[in-house]
Amino acid sequence: MENTSANRPIRPRLRQAARCAGSKTEQPALGTAGISTDGFLRQCFTPMYETGAEMPKRSETEGDFFKSLSILKKHYSLDMIAYRKLPYPFNILMAGQELNAKLKDEYRFRELFIVKENEKTTITVKESLRREFSLYYIPVLPVYKMWQIPEQQSCAELLTAVFAYLYIEAGLSYYRDEDTYMFYNYEILADWVEDDKDSADEEDYQNQKKAVDTANLVGDFVQQKMMAEGFRHSLDTLIDNFRAVTDFETLSLAIAKNTWRIWQTYPDATLYSHASNPCNLDDEDADDFYYADNNYVGMNEHIGFVASETDVLSDSLFRMVNDDFNERPSFQEPEITTRFGEKLPQYADQLACEDQLLELITDLCSLFYTQP
Template structure:
């Protein structure tokens, strides 16, 4: 069971709204060239005709049918000119070179069908080759036409909360103490390098949430359960402060490799923890300066007025107290209620603009490995 997925974020459903405002301020419009017809009404205007061989019946089963052009009117609005067509194929060539893809030759087809066909072909090849590829958009500003490619890691609307009380209990279990030291090094990596928030830090989102729940209990009428609730809150604070001191100690990083090499797994639980530690150590050495927020962007079009109506990644990635008890149930419910008020969320997104500028070689491999690590670590700690 993937415990990281037991806490879906609110009623949030991921949307995929194309945006260009965050990429290039002078953009005037987006030229839709997508040749896929799914979910769209048939255009009243006929598409450009492509003549066929006279021997149609005999060759029918061998024919490759070309995609329909569904956005003829929008294309024509992008200024039917030699410069537009030239910019399109120059940008497409740069995009193909960057992703090391051989583009389809479409010069034999008339404008604008040649562009729609080339874009449809490139989309299919990107989908098959590029991990986390989301879409390409054709953008036209005052000066040129060019492609923008989006790579997007979908977090699945999940709360990636890591319970430190489980690690606390493991450290105080003689049979699991050595195993706990392995995971302690993992958590130190996540704390210092990956920059995962910690709930006892006053600037963290969960610090405020725990404080709010404490205020609720203290201000509510006293009942038989009040003492139990206050005890859980007090324990969450104590364990959180204790474990932060242990996790904060960078000696856990210094001897991380030594702990891995000296560890002797006794059962499946130990072997799972060792595999997590090895992956965290590999991430630490491969990406020594990268953190989980490095590519955080809104996953849809956002105006300046709506920037506050976004779920920041710090709200769904964090260390927290425990995975069981009244306090946890109330916390998850409160987080979900709060997040339901938001319209969009931040996720790891890379936008690459093929307009003649240097193209970043950045990708989402780090995010893929890190979020998988968070899932596995959460599974282990929730099971203990």
């Protein structure tokens, strides 16, 4: 699989067909029917077109295209009409049109490109998740509060183990780590609170200052729990020993079981295993969120842990984040680009782990939103 840039699509320019002239012969006399012409209605005629100024040469394109198409059809197990014998480039256009329709999927968005590289023409398919851009922020304050109540500590331990998997194994960013986007934003909020100390109402200042201190406190507390040696590896034992009583605990147990299933199914995968590179940055720059900040919204910026979604800082935090993201031209997402130049194995959903992780994060956020 290779990341490649697509050539300009091959599209003929249609021209108006000549109008048929009316018949000048006399109407024939009625009689027995001659040879039937019903078959005319069953024939397929190619439309008229003009060759574009940058039309690729047939000798350099046609053979490579249909060889690549053959590899693609086997990869996706597709049955298609044979277009090879149609006039060029109409045969490629018709094949591309049907291929676009056949590649449509309810859960995946696929883009089709014709790419020419090193004098060879191949078909390339870019596949991503059918998900709208969203902020996937998991609040840790609810779990911190549960740790302070003896009757809820077993549930708190279970959910913290889920957090530990997402943080350490799946690679989600944590707002108390200094090299993260959210650490930077919380620092800005803390500076704003102190800068407005003299002009703000004393009660407002104290509430905001307390929220900043609480965000730091709960973040450090939960992080210390997550990082305890061997803690995340006890998730299966915690699941076996947990006895759900309330609806909240039942949902928590279901989330923990799903987490364990994902971990066992994809033991080496992270959320960023197939992260796209929207601006084609070098690897070094793509890993630097300060650089990416000026180009696209990184997955490590809109997915991760925050202190709370309901405290007095939340409105300012999310308004600041949204204003920042609205200035970015694109965003990073799980993405697979497959170039069909050589024989490939049967299609397998390589984005399944990322899709399930995002669904897991959504379930966690919904759990805390409905928490009594």
